Amino acid sequence: MTADPLSRVFSALADPTRRDMVARLAVADSDVNGLAEPYDVSLQAVSKHLKVLEEAGLVSRSRQAQRRPVHLEAEVLDLMTRWIERYRRQAEERYSRLDDLLTTMPDDVEPVPPPQTGAQR
Amino acid sequence: MTTTRTRQTMITVDPDVPLVRITREFDAPAAKVFRAHTDPALVTHWIGPRRHEMRLDHYDCRTGGSYRYLMVSNGNEFGFHGSFHEVRPGTLIVQTFTFEGQPDGVALERLVFEDLPDGRTRLTATSLVDSFEARDAFVAGGMEEGVREGYERLDELLAR
Numbered sequence: 001m002t003a004d005p006l007s008r009v010f011s012a013l014a015d016p017t018r019r020d021m022v023a024r025l026a027v028a029d030s031d032v033n034g035l036a037e038p039y040d041v042s043l044q045a046v047s048k049h050l051k052v053l054e055e056a057g058l059v060s061r062s063r064q065a066q067r068r069p070v071h072l073e074a075e076v077l078d079l080m081t082r083w084i085e086r087y088r089r090q091a092e093e094r095y096s097r098l099d100d101l102l103t104t105m106p107d108d109v110e111p112v113p114p115p116q117t118g119a120q121r
Numbered sequence: 122m123t124t125t126r127t128r129q130t131m132i133t134v135d136p137d138v139p140l141v142r143i144t145r146e147f148d149a150p151a152a153k154v155f156r157a158h159t160d161p162a163l164v165t166h167w168i169g170p171r172r173h174e175m176r177l178d179h180y181d182c183r184t185g186g187s188y189r190y191l192m193v194s195n196g197n198e199f200g201f202h203g204s205f206h207e208v209r210p211g212t213l214i215v216q217t218f219t220f221e222g223q224p225d226g227v228a229l230e231r232l233v234f235e236d237l238p239d240g241r242t243r244l245t246a247t248s249l250v251d252s253f254e255a256r257d258a259f260v261a262g263g264m265e266e267g268v269r270e271g272y273e274r275l276d277e278l279l280a281r
Contacts, residue, residue: 006260007253007254010134010253010256011253014137014253083260084132084134084260087132087141087260088130088131088132088143089130091130091132091143091145092129092130092145094167094168094169095129095130095145095147095167097166097167098147098154098157098167099147099148100167101157101163101166101167102147102148102149102153102154102157105149105153105156105157105163107149107150107153109152109153109156110152110156110210111151111152111155111156111159111210111211112155112156112159112160112182112183112208112210113156113159113160113161113162115183
């Protein structure tokens with residue numbers, strides 16, 4: 001298992017079945033039987049997927065009821081989305097500096113600079 | 122496929138392949154955007170976080186060339202280097218990228234420049250690494266103070 005929480009969340013969501021389960025849990029809580037219904041897989045396989053989601057902190061399962069309802073931890077999912085959003089914002093910050101630079105450059109510029117003569121390698 | 126889109130920069134994190142893709146459009150022709158990527162006198166103006174000083178060791182952007190630069194922050198220097206595998210003026214740059222703090226790690230970067238109507242350019246920058254762990258560190262690593270705070274918040278959430 002990967003060490004850090006972000007990697008766990010990412011790899012938990014790397015699987016299409018688990019992503020689909022998360023999407024359905026975003027609508028309503030469910031249980032193993034309910035989650036298994038649309039897929040052509042065993043209950044054991046669904047339980048295994050649930051375990052991965054649970055270890056990543058994306059879902060929690062109540063230990064009180066017999067059917068152990070599964071609940072989506074929307075905040076964890078939201079946190080990952082925000083992580084990506086921060087990365088996006090950093091790229092945007094860099095590219096808006098590039099926007100500024102482009103306005104100072106002549107329009108008919110060559111795509112590459114003239115060869116560097118005597119450049120230090 | 123996790124995609125976040127707002128006004129301009131679009132990020133794609135692929136679930137099946139350890140890559141991050143950034144798409145961005147510019148109000149300038151591809152030759153100009155390309156020049157800003159290849160001219161050592163221009164790259165220092167925009168690559169790298171705002172609070173850091175970027176110091177070029179060398180930047181020889183042509184097929185078979187290489188680069189190395191340092192980011193200087195609070196007296197600490199962080200080195201980055203790579204090779205330019207393919208430079209096709211105005212259209213394509215394929216390069217490698219290594220953070221010298223993790224010298225065994227390398228990203229393969231592919232930058233595609235497309236001329237759009239009205240003199241605009243679409244840039245698609247794809248970074249491919251060799252594991253999902255490395256990719257996630259790549260996404261998280263770009264965020265400096267944010268990532269520590271993020272982990273703390275995730276720890277708190279997971280501890281509940």
